[in-house]
Amino acid sequence: MNLHASFTYRKVVDRMMAGVCAICFIAAFIPLVSVLWLVISKGAAGLSWAFFTELPKPVGEEGGGIGNALVGTLYMVGLACLIGLPLGVGAGVYLAEKGDGTVGQTVRFMAEVLSGVPSIVIGIVAYALVVIPMGHFSAWAGAVALSILMIPTLARATEELVRLVPGSLREASLALGVPNWRTSLRVIIRTALGGIVTACLLAVARAAGETAPLLFTALNNQYWNVNPSAPTASLTVAIFNYAISPYDDWHAKAWTASLVLLIVVGLLNIASRVLTRNRLKGAR
Amino acid sequence: MAEAAGHLAVKATEDGRPGSGNLGDRAFNGVLWTLGIMVLVVAGLIVLNLALVARPLAKEHSLWGFITSTEWNPVEDHFGALTFLYGTLVTSAVSIVVSVPIAIGLSLFITQFAPPKLGRILTIPVELLAAIPSVVYGLWGLFIVVPWLRESIQPWLGKHLGFLPIFSGPPIGLGYMASGLILAVMILPTIVAVSVEVMKTTPEANREAALALGATKWEAVMMAVIPYSRAGILGAVLLGLGRALGETMAVTMVIGNSPQISASLFAPGYSLPAVIANEFAEATSAVHIGALAGLGLILFATTFLLNAGARVLVTAVQKGPKRVSG
Amino acid sequence: MTPAAPAQAMSQEKPAPPPPTVAQQPPPATGTDTPFKVEVHDLNVYFRTNHAIRHVSLGVLPQTVLAVIGPSGCGKSTFIRALNRMHDLVPGARVEGKVFVDGRDLYARGIDPVLLRRRVGMVFQRPNPFPTMSIYENVAAGLTLNGIGGNHTEIVERCLRQAALWDEVKDRLKHAGTSLSGGQQQRLCIARALAVEPEVLLMDEPASALDPIATAKIEELIHELKEKYTIVIVTHSMQQAARVSDNTAFFYLGELIEMGPTAQIFTNPRERRTEDYVTGKFG
Numbered sequence: 063m064n065l066h067a068s069f070t071y072r073k074v075v076d077r078m079m080a081g082v083c084a085i086c087f088i089a090a091f092i093p094l095v096s097v098l099w100l101v102i103s104k105g106a107a108g109l110s111w112a113f114f115t116e117l118p119k120p121v122g123e124e125g126g127g128i129g130n131a132l133v134g135t136l137y138m139v140g141l142a143c144l145i146g147l148p149l150g151v152g153a154g155v156y157l158a159e160k161g162d163g164t165v166g167q168t169v170r171f172m173a174e175v176l177s178g179v180p181s182i183v184i185g186i187v188a189y190a191l192v193v194i195p196m197g198h199f200s201a202w203a204g205a206v207a208l209s210i211l212m213i214p215t216l217a218r219a220t221e222e223l224v225r226l227v228p229g230s231l232r233e234a235s236l237a238l239g240v241p242n243w244r245t246s247l248r249v250i251i252r253t254a255l256g257g258i259v260t261a262c263l264l265a266v267a268r269a270a271g272e273t274a275p276l277l278f279t280a281l282n283n284q285y286w287n288v289n290p291s292a293p294t295a296s297l298t299v300a301i302f303n304y305a306i307s308p309y310d311d312w313h314a315k316a317w318t319a320s321l322v323l324l325i326v327v328g329l330l331n332i333a334s335r336v337l338t339r340n341r342l343k344g345a346r
Numbered sequence: 347m348a349e350a351a352g353h354l355a356v357k358a359t360e361d362g363r364p365g366s367g368n369l370g371d372r373a374f375n376g377v378l379w380t381l382g383i384m385v386l387v388v389a390g391l392i393v394l395n396l397a398l399v400a401r402p403l404a405k406e407h408s409l410w411g412f413i414t415s416t417e418w419n420p421v422e423d424h425f426g427a428l429t430f431l432y433g434t435l436v437t438s439a440v441s442i443v444v445s446v447p448i449a450i451g452l453s454l455f456i457t458q459f460a461p462p463k464l465g466r467i468l469t470i471p472v473e474l475l476a477a478i479p480s481v482v483y484g485l486w487g488l489f490i491v492v493p494w495l496r497e498s499i500q501p502w503l504g505k506h507l508g509f510l511p512i513f514s515g516p517p518i519g520l521g522y523m524a525s526g527l528i529l530a531v532m533i534l535p536t537i538v539a540v541s542v543e544v545m546k547t548t549p550e551a552n553r554e555a556a557l558a559l560g561a562t563k564w565e566a567v568m569m570a571v572i573p574y575s576r577a578g579i580l581g582a583v584l585l586g587l588g589r590a591l592g593e594t595m596a597v598t599m600v601i602g603n604s605p606q607i608s609a610s611l612f613a614p615g616y617s618l619p620a621v622i623a624n625e626f627a628e629a630t631s632a633v634h635i636g637a638l639a640g641l642g643l644i645l646f647a648t649t650f651l652l653n654a655g656a657r658v659l660v661t662a663v664q665k666g667p668k669r670v671s672g
Numbered sequence: 673m674t675p676a677a678p679a680q681a682m683s684q685e686k687p688a689p690p691p692p693t694v695a696q697q698p699p700p701a702t703g704t705d706t707p708f709k710v711e712v713h714d715l716n717v718y719f720r721t722n723h724a725i726r727h728v729s730l731g732v733l734p735q736t737v738l739a740v741i742g743p744s745g746c747g748k749s750t751f752i753r754a755l756n757r758m759h760d761l762v763p764g765a766r767v768e769g770k771v772f773v774d775g776r777d778l779y780a781r782g783i784d785p786v787l788l789r790r791r792v793g794m795v796f797q798r799p800n801p802f803p804t805m806s807i808y809e810n811v812a813a814g815l816t817l818n819g820i821g822g823n824h825t826e827i828v829e830r831c832l833r834q835a836a837l838w839d840e841v842k843d844r845l846k847h848a849g850t851s852l853s854g855g856q857q858q859r860l861c862i863a864r865a866l867a868v869e870p871e872v873l874l875m876d877e878p879a880s881a882l883d884p885i886a887t888a889k890i891e892e893l894i895h896e897l898k899e900k901y902t903i904v905i906v907t908h909s910m911q912q913a914a915r916v917s918d919n920t921a922f923f924y925l926g927e928l929i930e931m932g933p934t935a936q937i938f939t940n941p942r943e944r945r946t947e948d949y950v951t952g953k954f955g
Contacts, residue, residue, distance in 0.1 A: 072562050072565065073562060075562070075564060076562035076563055076564040076565070079564040079567075080455075080459045080563065080564065082451055083451040083452065083454045083455035083458075083459055084455055084459070085451070086447070086448045086449075086450075086451030086452040086455060087451075087452050087455050087456075087468060089448050089452075090448060090449075090452050090471065090472065090475070090531075090534055090538075091471055093475070093531045094471050094474055094475050096486070096490065097478060097482065097483070097486045098474075100486060100489075100490060101482065101485075101486070148381075149381060149384050152377075152378065152381030152382075152384075153381050153382050153384060153385045155378060155381070156378040156379065156381050156382030157382060159378060160375065160378055160379065160382070161382065165379075165382070165383075166382065168386065169382045169383070169385045169386060171654075171657070172385050172386055172389045173385050174653065174657050175650055175653045175654050175657065176385070176388065176389055176392070177653075178585065178588045178589070178592075178649050178650075178652070178653035179392065179592070179646060179649055179650070180591070180592025180593070180594065180619060180645050180646075180649060181592070181594065182592070182594045182619045182622050182623060182642070182645075183392070183396070183592070183642045183645050183646050183649075184392070185622075185626075186395070186396060186399060186622070186626070186638070186639050186642045187391065187392050187395045187396060189399070189626070190395035190396075190398055190399045190639075191391065191395060194399075199627075210388060210392075213384075213385065213388060214385070217385060228800070230796060230798060230800040231800055231802060231803075233758070233796060233800070234796065234800040234802070234861070234864075235802075235813070235817065236758070236761065236786075236789065237756065237758070237789055237793065237794035237796075237865070238789065238790070238793070238813065238814035238817065238818070238864065238865065238868055239786055239787060239788075239789040239790035239814065239818060239868060240786070240814070240817045240818055241368055241370050241371060241786045242368070242371050242374075242761075242786075243368075243370045243371045243373070243374030243375075244370065244817055244818075245817075246374065247374070248817055249802060249817070252804050253802070253803055253804050255804070267477065270479075271477075271478075271479030271480070271481075271482075272479070272480075273479070273480060273481045273594070273595045274480075274594040274595055274619065274623055277623055277626065277627055278626040278627040281627060298479060298481050298595075301481045301482070301485060302481050302484070302595060302599070305481075305484065305485045305488055305489075305599060306488075306599060313489065316485055317485065320481075320482045320485055323479060323481075323482065324478070324479075324482065327477055327478075327479065328477075331477055368784075368786065
C-alpha cells in the first residue's frame with residue numbers, strides 16, 4: 063500500500079482492478095453462452111422421434127438417427143455403475159471410518175491423484191484388461207474404463223460427506239446399545255445418503271460425457287446392441303464421428319446429437335441439485 | 347487391597363477401535379478395508395497394464411531415444427514421442443497463459459469484489475462450463491472457433507505481428523492456437539474452483555487488518571489474500587495444467603493432426619492424447635500399440651506428478667499459514 | 673419411594689476387597705444383598721498418560737438421583753461415561769476398576785459393552801435426534817436398529833408420555849425429529865433412551881444447552897422418571913443439583929472429594945474444598 067500515492071489514484075486503481083476482474087467474468091461467460099446457444103440453435107432442427115429411435119443411415123441417405131448410440135451410452139454407463147458405484151462409495155466410507163492410518167492415507171493420496179489421470183490413458187488400461195483377453199472390442203471394456211474413471215472422484219466425495227456427519231449421532235446410537243457396524247450403516251451412512259446419491263449422479267453425468275476411453279474399447283457399432291461382449295455405439299463417439307466427417311448433413315447430426323447429450327447430462331445435474339435441496343427441507 | 351481391586355482391570359479394546367471383538371464389527375471392517383484397498387489395486391493395475399502393453403516398444407527403442415525422436419513410422423515400427431510432446435506442451439502452455447489470468451481475476455471477483463450472494467450465483471456458470479462434455483467443446487471448436495480464428499484473428503495477428511515466429515505462416519485456423527484457446531476454456535473451471543476454495547480460507551482477520559489500515563479492497567487483496575493463497579493458486583494452476591495435458595477429444599478435433607513440429611502457433615500439430623485417440627483402434631503391430639501405450643505412460647507419469655504436487659500445495663495452504671505466507 | 677438413606681462416601685478409606693473369584697458365571701458379585709443399584713469400586717480412567725479419574729468409589733441407591741458436580745475439567749463427564757463403557761470407543765483410553773450394576777461388573781470379561789448399554793442408557797448435553805428419522809422413528813430407533821420386535825407403536829407412545837412429550841407431538845409423529853424445539857428434542861432423546869428399557873439413566877448436563885423454561889421441564893421430568901429409574905446426572909449448576917437430586921458427589925481434579933445427601937453437601941459439607949466450591953469461592 064503506497065501511502066504516498068494520492069487517495070484518488072488508489073481509488074482509481076481499486077475501481078479499475080475490480081472492473082478487470084468483472085471483465086474476466088464476462089470473458090468466461092462468453093464461451094459458455096456461445097456453446098449453449100449454438101448447440102441449441104443448430105441442433106434443435108434435427109430433433110425428431112426418428113432421430114431418437116432409428117439406426118444411422120449410410121452417407122447420402124436422408125434421415126437416420128442415434129437410437130443405437132443413445133441405448134449404447136445408457137447401457138454402458140449402467141454397467142459401469144454396477145462396478146464403479148459400489149467400489150467408489152465403499153472406498154469413500156472406508157476412508158471416512160478407518161482412513162486415518164498409514165494405509166488410509168495412502169489410499170486417500172492415490173484416490174486424489176488417480177482422479178487426474180487422463181481418460182484416454184484409462185482407455186488403454188481397459189484395453190489391456192478386457193479387450194486383449196477377450197480378443198475383441200466390447201461394451202464390457204467400455205464399461206470397465208468408465209467405472210475406473212468413476213472410482214476416485216466418488217471415493218473422495220463420499221469420504222467428505224460421511225465425515226460431515228456429526229460424531230454425536232454415532233454416540234447417541236452407541237448409547238442405545240447398537241453395535242458400531244450397524245451404527246455406521248444405518249445411522250451414519252443413512253444420514254450422508256442424500257449427498258452420496260448426488261455425488262453418484264454427478265459421476266454418472268461425467269461418465270455419460272466421456273469419449274476418449276470408448277474409442278478403442280467399445281469402439282462403435284452401426285446396429286442395435288445389448289450384448290455386453292460386442293462392440294457398442296455411444297452418443298459421444300457418434301458425435302465425434304459425425305463431426306470429423308466431411309459431410310454437411312452429418313455435421314448437422316453432430317449438433318443434434320450434442321443437444322441430446324447436453325440434455326442427458328443436464329438432467330442428471332439438475333436431478334442432483336434437486337435432491338440436495340429436498341434433503342435440507344423440513345429438517346432444521 | 348489395591349491388587350485385588352485391580353486384578354480384574356480391563357483394557358479398552360486393544361487397538362482402541364470400538365467393539366472390534368464383535369463379529370459384526372470385524373466383518374464390516376474387513377469389507378471396508380477390502381473396498382479401500384481396491385483403490386490401490388486399481389492404481390497398480392493402471393501402471394502394470396500400461397507397462398505390459400508398452401513392453402514391445404522397449405525391445406527396439408531406448409527411453410531416451412523414444413523421447414527425443416520425431417520419427418513416427420508404423421510401417422517400419424520406428425517411433426518417437428518428441429512431436430507429440432512438443433504439441434502437448436505448446437497447447438498446454440497457450441491454455442495456461444490465456445486461462446490463468448482470467449481464472450484468477452474471476453476467482454477474485456467471486457470472492458472479494460462481488461457481494462456474497464452474487465458470488466454464489468456466479469459459480470453456477472463456472473460449474474456449467476465444467477459439465478460440458480469434451481466432445482461438445484470439440485464440435486464447437488471445429489465449427490465456430492476455428493473459422494473465427496481463420497477469418498478474423500489470425501489474419502489480424504499475421505498482419506500486425508507476423509514478424510514474430512509464433513504468428514507466422516498461413517492462417518488455417520486448425521492448429522496449436524485453436525487447441526490452446528479451447529483448452530483454456532476447458533481448464534478454467536478447474537482453476538477457478540480450487541482458487542475460490544483457497545481464497546475463501548484466507549482468515550478474515552488478515553483482510554480486515556488491511557482494510558482497517560485504510561487499504562482499498564484491491565490493496566487488501568494484494569496484501570492479505572494473494573500472499574496467503576499463493577501456494578494454493580499455484581496448486582490450482584498445476585491441476586489445470588494436468589487437465590490440459592490429458593485432454594483428448596477437443597484437441598483431437600482442432601489441432602490438425604499433423605505430426606510435425608512448428609514454431610508458429612498458426613500451424614497444425616499433434617498431441618499425445620490426440621495421436622492415441624486417432625491411431626490406437628487401428629494399430630496392428632504390437633510395437634505400434636506399444637508406442638502408443640508408451641505415450642500413455644508418459645501422460646500418466648506427468649499428470650501423476652502434477653497432481654501430487656498440486657495436492658501438496660493445496661493442503662499446505664489449508665493446513666498452516668505459517669508454512670506459506672511471505 | 674424409598675427414603676434417601678445416606679449413601680456411604682467410600683472415598684476416605686479403601687473399601688474391603690470383594691472376594692477374588694475365578695468363575696465367570698455368575699460374575700463376581702458384591703453379594704445380591706447389596707443395597708446399591710450402581711456400585712463403583714476404585715475406578716481409574718487413563719487417557720494415555722493422563723490419569724483422569726483417580727480411585728473413585730461410590731454407590732447409588734435404586735430409584736434415586738445422584739448429582740455429580742464440580743468445576744470444569746474435574747472429570748464429571750469422564751466419570752459417567754465410564755459407567756456405560758463409552759470409553760471403549762476412545763483410542764488410548766484405559767479403564768481400571770469395577771463398575772457393578774445389580775451386582776454384575778460391567779467391565780468383567782464376557783460382558784458385551786453393546787448389550788450393557790441397553791441397561792445403562794445415556795442422554796447427552798446437546799440433543800442429537802437422528803436427522804433422517806421422524807419423531808416416531810427416533811423413539812423407536814433403539815428397537816429397530818437392534819432388531820427388537822414387539823409393539824413399537826405402543827412402546828413409542830409410552831416412552832413419549834414418560835418423557836412428557838406425547839401431548840405436544842402426538843399429531844405429528846411423522847414429522848422430522850429435528851423439527852422440534854431444543855427442549856422438545858432433548859425430551860425426544862430421553863424418550864428414545866427409555867425405549868430400550870434401561871434401568872439406569874445417565875445424563876450428561878442434559879439441560880445446559882436449553883433455555884430456562886425448557887430446563888425447568890427437564891428437571892420436572894427427572895422427578896417423575898426417578899420413580900422408575902436410577903439416575904446419575906452431571907451438572908455444572910449447583911442450583912440444579914440442589915433442585916433435582918437426592919445425593920450429590922463432588923469431584924475435583926479427577927477425585928471424589930465428598931459424597932452425601934444433597935441437603936448435607938450444600939448446607940454442611942465435611943470437606944473444606946466442597947465448602948469452597950458450593951459457596952462459590954472457586955469454579
